[in-house]
Amino acid sequence: MKKDKKTNVYKLNDNRKFSKVKKIFNINDRLGRMLIVFFIVFIMLIGRLAWLQIVQGADLTEQMNRQLTASKTISPKRGTIYDSTGKALAISAQVDTVSIDPTKIVVEDENGDIDEAKTKTLKETVAKEFSEIFDLDYEETLEKVSRTDTSNVTIARKVENDKITQLETWMEDNEIYSGINIDEDTKRYYPYDNLASNLIGFCGTDNQGLWGLELKWNDILTGTPGRVTSAQDAVQDLIPYEDETYIAPQNGNDITLTIDANIQQIAEKYLKQACEENECEEGGNVIIMDPDTGDILAMATYPDYNLNDPYTLDFVPENVWKDMSGDEQYALQQQTWNNRAISYTYEPGSVFKIVTAAAGLEEGLADADTQNVYHCEGHEIIDGVQINCSDTSGHGDLSLRDALKYSCNPAFMQLGKKVGAATLYRYYDAFGLFDYTNFADIGDSGSSGESNSIFWDLDNVGSIELATMSFGQRFKITPLQMISAVAAVANDGKLMQPRIAKEIKNTDTGAITTIEPVEVRQVISKETADTLLDMLETVVDSGTGSYAQVKGYTIAGKTGTSEADYSDSNSVKVSSFAAITPVESPELVILLTLYGPQGDSTGGGTIAAPVVAQILSEVLPYLEIPSNSTDSEMETTTLSNVVNKTVGEAKRILEKQGFECITSASDDEIVSNQMPVAGTALIEDSIVKLYTEDNDTRVSQTVPNLKGMSLSEAKAALKNKNLNIKYSGTGKVTSQDMIADSKVEEGTVITVVLKEEIDE
Numbered sequence: 001m002k003k004d005k006k007t008n009v010y011k012l013n014d015n016r017k018f019s020k021v022k023k024i025f026n027i028n029d030r031l032g033r034m035l036i037v038f039f040i041v042f043i044m045l046i047g048r049l050a051w052l053q054i055v056q057g058a059d060l061t062e063q064m065n066r067q068l069t070a071s072k073t074i075s076p077k078r079g080t081i082y083d084s085t086g087k088a089l090a091i092s093a094q095v096d097t098v099s100i101d102p103t104k105i106v107v108e109d110e111n112g113d114i115d116e117a118k119t120k121t122l123k124e125t126v127a128k129e130f131s132e133i134f135d136l137d138y139e140e141t142l143e144k145v146s147r148t149d150t151s152n153v154t155i156a157r158k159v160e161n162d163k164i165t166q167l168e169t170w171m172e173d174n175e176i177y178s179g180i181n182i183d184e185d186t187k188r189y190y191p192y193d194n195l196a197s198n199l200i201g202f203c204g205t206d207n208q209g210l211w212g213l214e215l216k217w218n219d220i221l222t223g224t225p226g227r228v229t230s231a232q233d234a235v236q237d238l239i240p241y242e243d244e245t246y247i248a249p250q251n252g253n254d255i256t257l258t259i260d261a262n263i264q265q266i267a268e269k270y271l272k273q274a275c276e277e278n279e280c281e282e283g284g285n286v287i288i289m290d291p292d293t294g295d296i297l298a299m300a301t302y303p304d305y306n307l308n309d310p311y312t313l314d315f316v317p318e319n320v321w322k323d324m325s326g327d328e329q330y331a332l333q334q335q336t337w338n339n340r341a342i343s344y345t346y347e348p349g350s351v352f353k354i355v356t357a358a359a360g361l362e363e364g365l366a367d368a369d370t371q372n373v374y375h376c377e378g379h380e381i382i383d384g385v386q387i388n389c390s391d392t393s394g395h396g397d398l399s400l401r402d403a404l405k406y407s408c409n410p411a412f413m414q415l416g417k418k419v420g421a422a423t424l425y426r427y428y429d430a431f432g433l434f435d436y437t438n439f440a441d442i443g444d445s446g447s448s449g450e451s452n453s454i455f456w457d458l459d460n461v462g463s464i465e466l467a468t469m470s471f472g473q474r475f476k477i478t479p480l481q482m483i484s485a486v487a488a489v490a491n492d493g494k495l496m497q498p499r500i501a502k503e504i505k506n507t508d509t510g511a512i513t514t515i516e517p518v519e520v521r522q523v524i525s526k527e528t529a530d531t532l533l534d535m536l537e538t539v540v541d542s543g544t545g546s547y548a549q550v551k552g553y554t555i556a557g558k559t560g561t562s563e564a565d566y567s568d569s570n571s572v573k574v575s576s577f578a579a580i581t582p583v584e585s586p587e588l589v590i591l592l593t594l595y596g597p598q599g600d601s602t603g604g605g606t607i608a609a610p611v612v613a614q615i616l617s618e619v620l621p622y623l624e625i626p627s628n629s630t631d632s633e634m635e636t637t638t639l640s641n642v643v644n645k646t647v648g649e650a651k652r653i654l655e656k657q658g659f660e661c662i663t664s665a666s667d668d669e670i671v672s673n674q675m676p677v678a679g680t681a682l683i684e685d686s687i688v689k690l691y692t693e694d695n696d697t698r699v700s701q702t703v704p705n706l707k708g709m710s711l712s713e714a715k716a717a718l719k720n721k722n723l724n725i726k727y728s729g730t731g732k733v734t735s736q737d738m739i740a741d742s743k744v745e746e747g748t749v750i751t752v753v754l755k756e757e758i759d760e
Contacts, residue, residue: 075185076223077507078207079252081200081214083261084297084502090200090214090307092186092207092252096164098134098155100126102147104179126176130155133166157205158187188214190307196264198301198339199500202310211310211337213255213500216440216448220504223252254505255442258295263288266618267298273739274594274611275302277707281596282572285340285479288619289589291487291580293517294496296439297588301340310337342439342450345476346593347571349562349604350390350407351578352472355485357404358532359427360415362524368531372397374411382467387413390561390603401535405543407559407605409471416470421461424469428455430523431485432495433477439498442515453477473562483591486558486578489532490586493524537583545577547734547755548609550616552627554583557612559604560593572596577608581616587625590615610735613753617728634683634727641678642671647690650674654688662722662746663690664697672696675747676724682749686724689747698745705740706733706752714752722746729754 081090105126107118127142134156144153156163164182171177188203201212209218226249267286275284280302288298303315313321313336321329338344360366366373378394379386389395389409395402403411416424428434433453440448454476456465468474480498488495497518504513524532536556539545545557560576576593580586592608592615601607621627637657642650648667655661659682665671669692676682691698701721706714714733718725726749737751738744 076249077251079221079254082256083259087261095158095187097157097183097185099181101151101179193306194304197304197307199299202307221252224250251507256502264298268300270614271302278597280594284594286592287483291490291589294499341479347562348472349560351558351560361528366400368401374398376408376410380410380413383463407544412471413467421466437498442501487589488523490580492526493529495520495523544605548613556580556583561604575604575608577612614735636681639680658684659688665692665695700743703738703742706736709733724749726751731756
């Protein structure tokens with residue numbers, strides 16, 4: 001600083017003055033920059049808020065709602081499948097699905113951080129409890145509980161109510177709530193296990209149909225899921241929520257079948273016996289139909305399987321199953337699940353002569369009883385090829401009735417040539433043999449697994465093809481197509497569409513839709529049908545089908561024995577029998593088919609006809625179809641009830657009735673049970689086993705093979721094992737209701753049918 005001499009005033013040095021001014025401006029610049037930065041940040045915040053509020057507002061609100069609300073699917077109840085009598089064959093019961101959110105099964109410390117050690121212990125505890133309650137592998141369950149890559153892991157499906165109660169009690173006792181979810185679900189049950197298994201099919205774990213009618217009618221049975229949305233807190237506990245929504249599920253429809261469970265059980269019992277006794281390589285099937293409506297009363301396949309455990313095949317030994325590859329196991333499972341009555345095509349053999357005869361009669365090219373129309377030398381030469389008759393010694397001159405009665409191949413080759421291929425194909429078409437039967441069509445639904453027939457193109461039918469198809473060989477049809485054609489004959493010549501479902505019920509509204517019978521067309525005249533029925537009755541009365549006779553009922557029928565086509569690796573010998581009863585007013589048609597039977601005698605009249613007789617002998621009385629029998633071949637006495645009497649008194653009562661008592665109890669003990677049960681009709685000298693509370697040891701016996709025995713031989717064989725006999729007919733035993741080598745309790749009554757021997 002220096003003094004101005006003129007003004008006597010001190011002034012700053014110019015350089016220092018500039019420096020001070022510069023310093024002031026520098027401060028202002030920093031403030032300005034700070035203000036600018038602040039302003040920019042402020043603008044960015046405003047922009048971000050605007051973006052979140054305006055642009056992303058809806059999405060963020062939805063995310064918040066998802067975190068704060070619980071939305072659960074409510075499974076619809078799958079419709080019930082009933083038989084025609086009201087028995088439930090497939091039902092859905094209320095169960096639950098248990099799942100977890102592994103990321104929520106944690107323990108936090110006082111600072112809100114995850115305590116790794118305590119969390120590990122908690123997960124181990126939860127996994128241990130899950131494995132014990134639901135019978136799961138602990139290590140696999142712990143792996144699920146310990147996952148960190150997902151918020152939803154299923155622990156157990158289709159859980160019964162008692163196990164859910166056990167889980168809920170454990171959760172409450174241990175104050176564990178977060179991360180464990182219990183959701184309502186349904187489980188498919190089949191109360192009768194194997195009954196009609198190949199027809200009904202089964203569902204997967206998601207309640208969706210996988211096989212059979214369950215798959216075919218899946219859309220009708222399934223229904224539509226519902227949903228409930230509620231608020232939840234941080235630990236997933238529900239809290240009041242004014243916007244809670246509930247959408248009720250639409251349950252599946254109930255379906256009533258034409259199947260009668262009682263008839264189905266009878267059919268399955270005798271089919272199994274026939275397949276096992278004759279060692280049928282590829283099993284067999286049987287169909288029973290009402291010809292007037294086309295209603296299928298029974299449709300059985302053997303082997304069958306347990307619908308509640310479809311992946312386990314009981315007829316396969318465990319060691320054999322383990323040696324099979326995965327592909328081999330699945331192929332066998334699929335083969336077993338299939339309904340052979342609709343999915344398996346076969347050569348029908350001589351049963352098909354019914355169709356050839358119908359065409360000849362309807363066209364006026366044949367009649368029933370004109371003699372010497374056909375000639376059989378035991379074979380027929382067609383274009384240099386010898387085609388044999390079942391009786392290679394020949395039948396001589398025949399009428400058409402005789403040709404059916406003796407199942408003569410040359411006679412039908414001659415008739416087929418007279419009718420001609422084009423006309424025969426017209427009748428095949430009329431009988432529905434070129435078309436699917438569509439037996440399970442009840443709306444817009446999926447495939448039922450039904451196959452169609454395999455015939456030559458008409459242009460390719462030469463003399464040999466015409467000859468063989470005239471007696472039912474070298475083409476293939478399904479058993480359902482065959483029985484439908486036979487039923488048309490029983491129904492005055494009218495072909496009905498086979499029907500498996502009678503009605504559909506909407507379980508929410510109660511509305512019922514009836515599935516009416518469908519008449520397809522008039523195939524042959526009533527006169528032709530009546531003539532053919534009369535001829536087929538002769539087959540059973542005195543021809544190759546005599547083993548199909550049922551005392552008290554008129555039966556018309558036809559045997560079938562088709563030889564394997566060795567040019568086809570899948571072809572096997574087929575033995576079959578078709579029957580219509582009663583002849584005067586047909587109410588039942590039955591077709592039994594056995595694939596690949598083994599043994600010295602495999603003719604349809606020998607091994608299939610007796611089985612049909614067994615089935616009809618139970619089904620006809622069950623349906624209360626009147627019998628014309630007025631006498632009884634077997635004198636019986638009704639077994640008295642001796643329960644609660646002393647053993648000594650019981651012996652005196654039963655011995656007076658002509659029965660033999662067997663017991664290990666003393667005379668002063670009280671009878672607590674008897675075998676057979678009171679009311680059983682027994683012949684003289686039958687065995688009655690008596691039991692007391694202190695002496696109730698039951699003994700099982702192996703049923704002997706009675707076939708081919710005389711009555712006295714069969715009685716002795718059973719008596720030797722403390723078993724009883726019930727019989728009908730005369731001659732040799734042709735069938736027995738308890739399969740040979742099966743185990744039964746001493747005192748059991750074995751029913752046998754005796755027939756005079758015939759030459760087939």
